[in-house]
Amino acid sequence: MTSERGEPPAASEARRAGAAPGRRLRLPAIPPPLQKYGQYAFLPLLGVAAGLAPEHLGIRWAFAVIVVATYLILRGSENLFGLAVLAATLVALPYYMDQFERSIMFDVALYSLLGIGLNVVVGYAGLLDLGYVAFFATGAYLYALLSAPAYGGGFDTGTSFWLVLPMAMVLAALVGVALGVPVLRLRGDYLAIVTLGFGEIFRIMIKNQTNVTNGPVGVFSIPKPDLLNKELSGPFELYFLVLAGCFIAAFAAERIRDSRVGRAWEAIREDEDVAAGMGVDTTVYKLLAFAIGAAIGGAGGVVYSARQSAVFPDDLNLDISINVLALVIIGGMGNVRGILLGAMLLIGLPEVLRDLSVDFAFVHLDNLGADFRLVIFGAALVAVMVLRPEGLLPSRRRAAEFEQAELIESEVAT
Template identity: 40%
Template sequence: MVDLRSRAGRFAIVGLLILLPLLLQQIDDYILHIAIIIGIYAILSLSLNVIVGYAGQFALGHAAFYGIGAYTAALLMLHGSASFWLALAAAAAVTGLFGLLLGSPVIRLRGDYLGIVTLGFGEIVRLIFVNWVDVTRGPMGLPGIPAPSLFGHAFTEKIEFYYLILALVLLTYFIINRIVHSGIGLNLLTIREDETLAQSVGIRPNPYKLLAFSLGACFAGVAGAYWAAYISYVSPDSFRYLDSVNILAMVILGGTASLPGSILGAILLVLAPEILRYMNDYRMMLLGLAIILMMIFKPSGFWGEKHRKYNFYGLAQKGGRK
């Protein structure tokens, strides 16, 4: 039995993910499409977990960063003749900046108040997409977004998009995993549990909260840029309040402050509506009931946060307290 927590176990999982589409492609492109959507939501869930799970900030506007990334990449590729890779980097930078701008005035808010402000931010961004017709074409959206290309080869097959989203998911997981398992991650958890205690031991909460907002927004922008290139069309309908709630549900169901839990939550909430599609009239009701039962009997999520042990001196040498 392979231990999933070992390095060999992780390599086995990555190898399976690389080989899996070669088998799935023989079945149906629809399966690959679902796998791609899971990858997009895995990035969104991982990025939101930095804000909600590690920094303890109740954010309800994550779809806004997703949309900003999508529109930034789409406009650059359509009107700026930028390549997908340049547009991807620009989308990450722009959404990271917006995360910093949003975080600066709201980091002193907590709980429901913070949720209301971020919800308002998400709706403001969506309304800008709808009403700024000269730039976004309003409800008509932006069609004809070019596909990514690599060494002169344009992506046309779903299996190519699958490998691209797989690479982005692995890169996102690697970067976030390194950050949250460093002194920065410990400081974020300390701030989440007791901000007063964190200040008493020399941890300044505001810079870490801003870092969490910027980092989460940055990777949401990456997901948005990929979505724009994959669908080749963006419109305001793709970035609604319910999408933010759906991403938050993935984080909570999978397990807050748990990166594998974020991916598991994305898999469950993308697959569940598809599995229940034959019960179209009742599937959302059944999905809601399942979520309620989950929160009652397993509130920490399917793959909840595990207790981590730290060596104080080793952490201090890495600059854990700043």
């Protein structure tokens, strides 16, 4: 699909943004043998890390980022063994972490789940949604209200976590369709503005419905889920629950991407008018994207509510939508594997920088990370977007589009 000027979409984006040619960072090509056999190195690496059992968060988290990022960058991960190595790495890491580090791993897994859901809307269908927190809040409050006791602001129905989970996904999907219907004719920035407003209106509505949601006081005393008569009380147990959800959601998302529905989304993303002219029912497929993405967000909200044991409307703000969108863009839109890498960098990097200090020659700076970690983190994000505007691990099509856009910009400049 091309624009009116005969350019691919990525070239049009680069031209509108005023991007200079030749500034995109090219990752070095990986030899085919390393692509095929490089994944076997992760088993001894994992064993070495387990034996060392480092004591500092920075070292431990750096290992996690290096292992998973390197594995994702190696393109030889299409076979079952490669997927098993990745799963083993993610499962084993929490066993060598303390409670705080496990909490960070839970956040990474939760944001990965939300990123997979938003990627369906933004990465596959090309619908810029800044109100994703509304679906997250739907799941969080549904479980809170149905499970919390009356003194905690709930309805004291005692509904099980496992029963609320599918209910929340269905309700969130309906909310997604309710959002999608009035914005069907909107595109680009206009769609982003309307969805942003929807997310804020949803939060304000929850805050003002004191008779139902307990208003700004929130809902507390939310019970933990149980499995086989064992309570999943801490981040360690809940991490594995979210991780399982990530694997299921990622598998489903990739299968949908390669199906007829995924091809319809791709056509809508590239050029909606042309897609409609080719017979694609854009209304149905856009609503389907909103519904599927919202359902995954609702599932994440249920787990979040169970983890926190309390839900407050002010915690469900625009920051969540922005963070999820940022990790999707940084990781690479349209690529599920990139979402995991984006979540690890976006959620884990600020915590790694918390312990950062400089002790070199005459320079002694303690607590440098505590004072400037967000500044350093922001600079790192800007560098990624300048050098790799397509994301660290974009889909093959998006990477090819940026390659072609770079060639076009170079020809125009010369």
